[in-house]
Amino acid sequence: MVKIRRYTLVIFLVTALFCGLFASSFADTVKGGLETTTATVLVTARPDYTMPPGGGGDEDPTPTSPEPPPELPEPPGTVIDAPFVTICYVYSEVVNSSGVFATGVMSKSRDQNCGLLIPINTIGLTQDGMPLCEVCITRLAQSPFAPPTCCNLLSSVYDITPEGTTFNPPVVITLTYNPSALPEGYNEENLGIATWYGEKWVALHPSTVDLVNHTVSAPVSHFTHFALVSCPTSLSLHDLTINPETVRPGETVDIGVTAANTGFLTASVEVTLQIDGQVVASRNITLSGGDSETVSFETVPDEAGVYPVAIGSLNGSFRVKNAPPWLMIGIIIAVLAALLLYFIFFRRQPPKTLLVVAGDTGFRNMGIVPGSGVKRG
Numbered sequence: 001m002v003k004i005r006r007y008t009l010v011i012f013l014v015t016a017l018f019c020g021l022f023a024s025s026f027a028d029t030v031k032g033g034l035e036t037t038t039a040t041v042l043v044t045a046r047p048d049y050t051m052p053p054g055g056g057g058d059e060d061p062t063p064t065s066p067e068p069p070p071e072l073p074e075p076p077g078t079v080i081d082a083p084f085v086t087i088c089y090v091y092s093e094v095v096n097s098s099g100v101f102a103t104g105v106m107s108k109s110r111d112q113n114c115g116l117l118i119p120i121n122t123i124g125l126t127q128d129g130m131p132l133c134e135v136c137i138t139r140l141a142q143s144p145f146a147p148p149t150c151c152n153l154l155s156s157v158y159d160i161t162p163e164g165t166t167f168n169p170p171v172v173i174t175l176t177y178n179p180s181a182l183p184e185g186y187n188e189e190n191l192g193i194a195t196w197y198g199e200k201w202v203a204l205h206p207s208t209v210d211l212v213n214h215t216v217s218a219p220v221s222h223f224t225h226f227a228l229v230s231c232p233t234s235l236s237l238h239d240l241t242i243n244p245e246t247v248r249p250g251e252t253v254d255i256g257v258t259a260a261n262t263g264f265l266t267a268s269v270e271v272t273l274q275i276d277g278q279v280v281a282s283r284n285i286t287l288s289g290g291d292s293e294t295v296s297f298e299t300v301p302d303e304a305g306v307y308p309v310a311i312g313s314l315n316g317s318f319r320v321k322n323a324p325p326w327l328m329i330g331i332i333i334a335v336l337a338a339l340l341l342y343f344i345f346f347r348r349q350p351p352k353t354l355l356v357v358a359g360d361t362g363f364r365n366m367g368i369v370p371g372s373g374v375k376r377g
Contacts, residue, residue, distance in 0.1 A: 085110035088136040091124075099123045099131040109137045114158040114226070115174040122171060127164025136161045140225075148194060148201040148229060148264045152183055155228035163223060170219035173204075175228040177214050186230050192265035193218040196225040203229075203289050205266045234263030235287070237271065240314040248323050249304060255297045257311045261287035271295045274310040 089107040096102065104120040114137055118124065124132030143157040155175050175193055182188070192207040193216055204218035216228055239258040247253055261267050266289060272282040281297050301307060304322045309315065 086136050086138040088134055090134050091118075092133045095124065095131045095133055097131060099125045107135055107137065109139050109158060111139055111156075113155060113176040114139070114160075116160065117172040117174065118167070119169075119171070123168045124171075125166055126162055132162075132165055134162070135165075135223075143227065145196055145201065145225070147227075148203075148231065150234075151194075151201075151229045151231040151264050152186075153227050154178075154181055154191070154230050157225050157227045159225050160223045165223045167221050170221040172217050173220050173226055174215050174217040175226070177216060177228055179214060183230060186232070190230050190233060190265070191216050192229055192231065194227050194229045194264075195220065201227075201229070201264070203265045205288050206286075207266065229264070231264045233265075233267050234261065235267050235269045236260050236262065237269075237312040237314060240309070240311055240316050242309060242316045242318050244318070246319045246321065247301065249302050249320055250300060253299050253301065253318050255299065255309060255311075256294055257314060258292055258294050259285055259287065260292035261289055264289045271311060273297045273299075275299060276307050 087108075087110050089105070091101070091105065094102050094105060101118055101120060101122045101124065104122075105118050107116045107118075108114065116135065116137065126132055138159040138161070140157045140159060143153060145157070147153045154177050158175075160173075173193060177188075177191060179188065182190075188209050188211055191209050193204045194201040195204055196202075204220060207216050207218045209216050220226075237257050237259055239256075241254075241256045243254045243256075255273060257271065259269055259271060261269075266286060268284060268286045270282055270284050273280055280299060283295055283297075285293055285295060287293060301318075301320045304320045306317055306319050308317045
């Protein structure tokens with residue numbers, strides 16, 4: 001009986017010690033969770049699948065391929081519900097030793113507003129030239145950089161690492177926007193993705209706006225900070241040229257104008273040429289922020305007259321004159337030349353005179369003497 005009590009006492013003491021250790025560990029975990037505003041979660045990226053919210057959970061991922069391999073496991077991992085979370089995706093199962101992705105993968109930020117699509121056969125290398133096996137996406141609490149000039153930030157700033165990573169061909173980054181958050185006077189065509197490059201924001205080109213899903217996508221070949229921006233369109237036309245300004249029917253007139261994009265985002269403009277109030281040609285051009293391009297047109301008028309030219313708010317004109325009657329002018333010139341030649345060689349030649357010398361035997365004919373005025377009788 002005493003022996004059984006001893007075993008019971010030992011079991012009780014061991015149980016109490018275990019419960020104490022567990023309670024201490026649980027308290028430290030809870031305390032750390034309350035004080036932390038940034039957490040890191042490692043999630044194995046599932047090939048050919050769009051990651052569910054947070055990279056894990058009970059929801060089945062949505063396949064991005066028609067028939068996903070059934071033998072692939074669900075991506076493990078539990079997301080800590082913190083305001084600003086760094087979430088990391090492990091790609092070691094889908095990247096070979098050369099950095100080539102054997103299948104396409106999609107990785108998303110914790111808030112689901114930033115997505116990174118790496119297509120199949122993409123080569124991803126770290127700064128050291130090693131295969132890219134892990135990507136982390138961090139949503140920053142505040143932007144560390146001021147927005148581009150005349151632009152507004154419409155999303156959080158997302159820092160995607162590791163820094164120095166390169167892709168060939170480029171991957172696709174997608175940011176989600178809220179249409180109701182657009183500034184007054186702006187529309188969804190004024191949206192684009194900006195990336196921090198050295199000491200300034202640079203617009204990614206081309207940025208494609210999905211008006212149905214309210215997303216903006218753009219290609220990117222490296223990792224840095226990314227944000228969604230809204231900027232005004234600043235396209236202008238100037239320096240209208242018309243050369244030559246006077247032509248004959250059937251001759252070519254060259255018309256040019258300079259289009260400039262003084263804004264931040266890439267923008268497109270349709271340049272329309274009007275002659276005599278009629279649209280005769282148009283051309284669509286796309287310009288990155290800060291770029292300009294000369295747009296040229298040609299026209300061949302066939303009738304005489306003055307032709308007004310208009311491109312946007314720019315105006316000018318050219319004149320078409322009929323050709324003179326060259327045949328009639330040639331005939332007149334030929335007649336005048338003939339008369340002139342006749343006057344020079346025939347009309348101005350002096351008259352010839354017969355010279356007669358008297359001798360002992362009578363008159364002797366000595367010939368014609370020019371200018372004497374005496375004729376032979």
